[in-house]
Amino acid sequence: MWKNRLGYILVMAGCAVLLFFYSRPFLLYALLLMLGVAVGDFFLLRRDARNLQTEFEIRPAVRQGNTASLILKTSSKHRMLVAGQILLDAVVRNEMFDTVEQRKVQMHLQHTEESFEIPISANLSGEINIESAGVWISDLFKLFRFPGKNLRTIHTVIYPEDAPIRVEVSRKFVGASQDEGLVQSRKGNDPSETFDIREYMPGDDVRSIHWKLSSKTDTLIFRESSDPSRYHMVILPDFGLKQAGESASETELNAAVGIGAAVCRQLAAKGVAFCMAFPSASGIRLVEVRNQSDYRRMLSQWLAMRVQKNSGDGLKMFITEHLEHCFTRLLILSAGQYDQNLSILDGQISVTVLNASENREDVYVSRNGSCELMEIPAAHKNDRTYRIIC
Numbered sequence: 001m002w003k004n005r006l007g008y009i010l011v012m013a014g015c016a017v018l019l020f021f022y023s024r025p026f027l028l029y030a031l032l033l034m035l036g037v038a039v040g041d042f043f044l045l046r047r048d049a050r051n052l053q054t055e056f057e058i059r060p061a062v063r064q065g066n067t068a069s070l071i072l073k074t075s076s077k078h079r080m081l082v083a084g085q086i087l088l089d090a091v092v093r094n095e096m097f098d099t100v101e102q103r104k105v106q107m108h109l110q111h112t113e114e115s116f117e118i119p120i121s122a123n124l125s126g127e128i129n130i131e132s133a134g135v136w137i138s139d140l141f142k143l144f145r146f147p148g149k150n151l152r153t154i155h156t157v158i159y160p161e162d163a164p165i166r167v168e169v170s171r172k173f174v175g176a177s178q179d180e181g182l183v184q185s186r187k188g189n190d191p192s193e194t195f196d197i198r199e200y201m202p203g204d205d206v207r208s209i210h211w212k213l214s215s216k217t218d219t220l221i222f223r224e225s226s227d228p229s230r231y232h233m234v235i236l237p238d239f240g241l242k243q244a245g246e247s248a249s250e251t252e253l254n255a256a257v258g259i260g261a262a263v264c265r266q267l268a269a270k271g272v273a274f275c276m277a278f279p280s281a282s283g284i285r286l287v288e289v290r291n292q293s294d295y296r297r298m299l300s301q302w303l304a305m306r307v308q309k310n311s312g313d314g315l316k317m318f319i320t321e322h323l324e325h326c327f328t329r330l331l332i333l334s335a336g337q338y339d340q341n342l343s344i345l346d347g348q349i350s351v352t353v354l355n356a357s358e359n360r361e362d363v364y365v366s367r368n369g370s371c372e373l374m375e376i377p378a379a380h381k382n383d384r385t386y387r388i389i390c
């Protein structure tokens with residue numbers, strides 16, 4: 001824009017110089033015309049910018065590897081007089097992997113209502129937040145620009161690619177969970193006792209709706225039942241942005257998320273209750289999953305959580321909080337070269353590590369006592385299905 005503005009000023013300056021030396025009337029008219037055009041362009045562009053409405057739209061979810069199309073819609077009640085272009089500066093942030101992408105695009109305005117499609121990369125799974133760092137409206141001559149109205153931040157979720165695995169549940173385990181804490185007051189499927197009440201969500205069993213309370217609140221209230229049994233399995237995402245001090249491979253990290261999502265989905269479909277153990281700044285956060293509805297809510301929470309900085313930090317928290325005494329099976333999700341010491345858990349809890357590795361073309365399994373390491377190729381082959389026994 002500054003080049004157009006500089007060129008316009010130089011032309012006006014040239015006319016002024018020629019007028020000074022030659023005093024021709026047409027040079028005066030030309031100079032006044034250019035000045036009038038600039039002044040009129042300024043005020044008309046300000047009017048167009050005030051009348052122009054802008055908004056973002058995007059699909060609420062997309063599968064990893066596809067393209068998430070961001071739609072910028074513009075509309076005005078009045079015809080655009082001098083507005084010729086809209087410039088957008090957008091910030092695309094992946095909350096799970098803490099990546100930021102700056103997108104600067106320039107689009108032409110021709111009608112009172114326009115729709116522009118801006119491709120957004122979906123190579124990494126996770127929740128994507130898109131916010132506007134600035135919107136500007138410029139005139140046809142690119143002499144001036146005015147800020148447009150602020151755009152609200154929008155969100156979409158990039159779901160991981162389906163991992164070709166088949167989950168089977170083993171009845172063999174090591175250790176026994178203690179009769180204390182969260183595992184004893186867990187919600188479950190026993191309709192004879194109510195654990196909690198909450199608002200009904202799609203996927204919940206309609207037979208557990210509290211109809212009398214719902215009629216009083218004009219909102220469907222759902223009764224969560226209690227269950228005297230314990231959670232035996234816990235799943236721990238233990239991969240990090242750094243692996244042995246180096247940046248982890250995006251392919252392996254994505255594969256680890258995909259493997260974990262597939263395992264959780266199949267366990268929920270089989271009716272196997274489990275806990276997800278999410279590492280956080282304040283320690284391990286446990287999330288209960290009993291059915292497909294719980295799984296969908298958990299997956300949405302997981303994809304919005306920041307991946308831990310260093311791989312292995314989650315296992316250290318798990319051991320520090322002595323959670324191995326609360327469960328009988330620990331399933332660890334990892335990526336890259338697995339180098340964590342599991343000997344402290346040997347004999348106390350059955351441990352299975354599902355490690356996504358780019359260096360493997362087939363599944364490799366090794367065992368040491370009650371701990372098993374299963375390395376799974378990060379680059380999935382369409383004709384292969386990997387069998388996992390939890």
